[in-house]
Amino acid sequence: MDNFSFNDLKGKLVVMPGGTGALGISLATAFAACGAKLAIIGRDKERAENLAAKLKQKYWVDVRGYAVDVTNMEALKEVKMEVFEQLGLVDILVNIVGGNIEGATTNAEKWEEQGLNFAQIKPDALSEVFEKNFKACWNTAQLFSVDMIAKNKGVILNVTSIAALQPLTKVGAYSAAKAALESHTKWLSNYLASENIRVNSLAPGFFLTNQNEFLLKKPDGSFTERGEKIISRTPLKRLGSAEDFQGAALWMCSDLASFLTGSTIVVDGGVSNFGGI
Numbered sequence: 312m313d314n315f316s317f318n319d320l321k322g323k324l325v326v327m328p329g330g331t332g333a334l335g336i337s338l339a340t341a342f343a344a345c346g347a348k349l350a351i352i353g354r355d356k357e358r359a360e361n362l363a364a365k366l367k368q369k370y371w372v373d374v375r376g377y378a379v380d381v382t383n384m385e386a387l388k389e390v391k392m393e394v395f396e397q398l399g400l401v402d403i404l405v406n407i408v409g410g411n412i413e414g415a416t417t418n419a420e421k422w423e424e425q426g427l428n429f430a431q432i433k434p435d436a437l438s439e440v441f442e443k444n445f446k447a448c449w450n451t452a453q454l455f456s457v458d459m460i461a462k463n464k465g466v467i468l469n470v471t472s473i474a475a476l477q478p479l480t481k482v483g484a485y486s487a488a489k490a491a492l493e494s495h496t497k498w499l500s501n502y503l504a505s506e507n508i509r510v511n512s513l514a515p516g517f518f519l520t521n522q523n524e525f526l527l528k529k530p531d532g533s534f535t536e537r538g539e540k541i542i543s544r545t546p547l548k549r550l551g552s553a554e555d556f557q558g559a560a561l562w563m564c565s566d567l568a569s570f571l572t573g574s575t576i577v578v579d580g581g582v583s584n585f586g587g588i
């Protein structure tokens with residue numbers, strides 16, 4: 312092979328649950344720029360449709376926005392039918408749906424600190440984090456892999472987190488839910504390999520977005536102690552920006568990564584690989 316490009320993504324149908332979020336918009340833009348068709352799924356219809364209209368106008372590709380709670384299988388089935396009627400069979404599923412919630416987060420950096428509240432985290436908060444990060448991706452893979460099996464080709468990319476791979480303070484529930492998704496990714500990669508479907512995960516490090524702003528920035532815009540600590544321990548000495556993982560995601564979904572399955576690619580500025588000494 313001597314023609315290295317993302318041209319194989321042109322005309323492919325990419326379904327992107329969570330595509331209306333901070334990182335999702337960046338990935339949706341990257342796929343549209345490569346000429347892929349897109350079904351962007353968020354929770355807010357207007358937001359999804361506005362993003363679709365913007366990408367369509369800029370890149371001249373067929374992009375549509377849908378709104379559904381993807382943890383609700385029955386509602387998701389209806390959206391899948393709409394996607395099929397409007398755009399066809401799915402080639403690539405990018406699960407960038409997920410996120411943390413404040414109610415499932417402990418309030419102390421260290422166990423010695425006052426106000427440790429692990430015991431106060433409500434079961435509902437734990438369930439919500441697992442639904443958002445794990446069940447959401449399980450559901451979409453169950454439904455959309457059927458299209459890929461029909462084509463005998465496909466790619467599933469689950470966006471997890473470095474929190475799934477190593478313990479971080481505060482985010483025990485989120486870490487566990489993402490670790491479950493990591494495990495499921497590997498299991499599914501084995502299960503679907505005979506159908507020529509590749510399944511991988513991309514684990515971002517610390518990116519400054521809505522979901523973690525309350526942990527990393529103070530109301531006056533300066534960094535919290537945690538934000539400062541992260542930057543000081545990141546070899547590339549900054550937080551990630553939404554554009555920082557576009558290239559890795561495109562590569563993982565393109566035929567350039569045709570022998571990649573069951574793998575996790577970490578995009579984190581080196582933070583998970585730094586011993587601190």
Ligand SMILES: NC(=O)c1ccc[n+]([C@@H]2O[C@H](COP(=O)([O-])OP(=O)(O)OC[C@H]3O[C@@H](n4cnc5c(N)ncnc54)[C@H](O)[C@@H]3O)[C@@H](O)[C@H]2O)c1
Nearest residue numbers: 329331332333334354380381408409410472515517518520
């Ligand atoms: N931002 C970071 O630093 C960071 C780091 C590691 C991993 N991640 C992961 O990357 C992904 C994207 O993060 P983000 O910062 O863009 O988050 P975000 O909160 O901006 O976006 C999340 C998106 O998921 C959608 N969503 C949530 N629950 C849903 C549901 N039940 N049904 C349908 N849609 C739903 C929201 O509408 C939104 O579009 C998440 O999975 C997150 O856990 C983010």
